[in-house]
Amino acid sequence: MKEIRISIFEQIGSTAAVSSEDGELLFERILMGIVNNVKVILDFNNIELITSTFFNAAIGQLYSKYDSPFLRAHLKVENAAKEDLELLKKVVERAKEYFKNKEQMEKNIKEALEDE
Numbered sequence: 001m002k003e004i005r006i007s008i009f010e011q012i013g014s015t016a017a018v019s020s021e022d023g024e025l026l027f028e029r030i031l032m033g034i035v036n037n038v039k040v041i042l043d044f045n046n047i048e049l050i051t052s053t054f055f056n057a058a059i060g061q062l063y064s065k066y067d068s069p070f071l072r073a074h075l076k077v078e079n080a081a082k083e084d085l086e087l088l089k090k091v092v093e094r095a096k097e098y099f100k101n102k103e104q105m106e107k108n109i110k111e112a113l114e115d116e
Contacts (some may be wrong), residue, residue, distance in 0.1 A: 001074075002037045006030075009046040016049040023057025029060065034074050042082040052091050059088065060095035068096065 006029055009015065012022040026042075033040040044050070062071055077088065 001037060003041055005035050005041045006077050007043045007045065015046055017047050017054040018049060018051045020053050020057040023054040026058040026065055027051055027061055030058070030075065039076065040076055041076045043078050044084065050084045050087065052087060055088050055091040058093050063092070063095040064099045
C-alpha cells in the first residue's frame with residue numbers, strides 16, 4: 001500500500017491545532033488518501049497544542065464511515081506528545097460510541113439540552 005505523510009504543522013501553518021476548520025481540511029485530505037487506498041501518516045512534529053475540537057473534526061468523524069480495524073490499517077499518527085495521544089484516544093472512543101448509535105445519542109443530547 002502506498003503511503004502519504006501529512007505534516008500537520010505545514011497543513012495548518014501553526015504550532016496550534018485547535019480549530020474545527022483546520023480539522024475539517026485535514027479530514028478531507030485523510031479521506032482522499034483512504035479512498036485512493038493510500039496509508040495516511042499524520043506527522044505532529046512541531047505541534048505544541050491540540051484540542052479535542054481539532055481531533056473531532058479531523059479524525060473523529062472518520063468513524064462515521066470506517067471501523068477501527070480499517071482505520072488502524074490506513075491511518076498512523078507520528079510525533080504526537082503523550083498527552084495528545086491520550087486526548088486522541090478519548091476522542092476516538094467518544095466518536096465510536098456516538099456513531100455506533102447516532103440516533104439515540106442525538107436524542108439523549110437533545111433531551112439533556114431541553115432540561116436546562
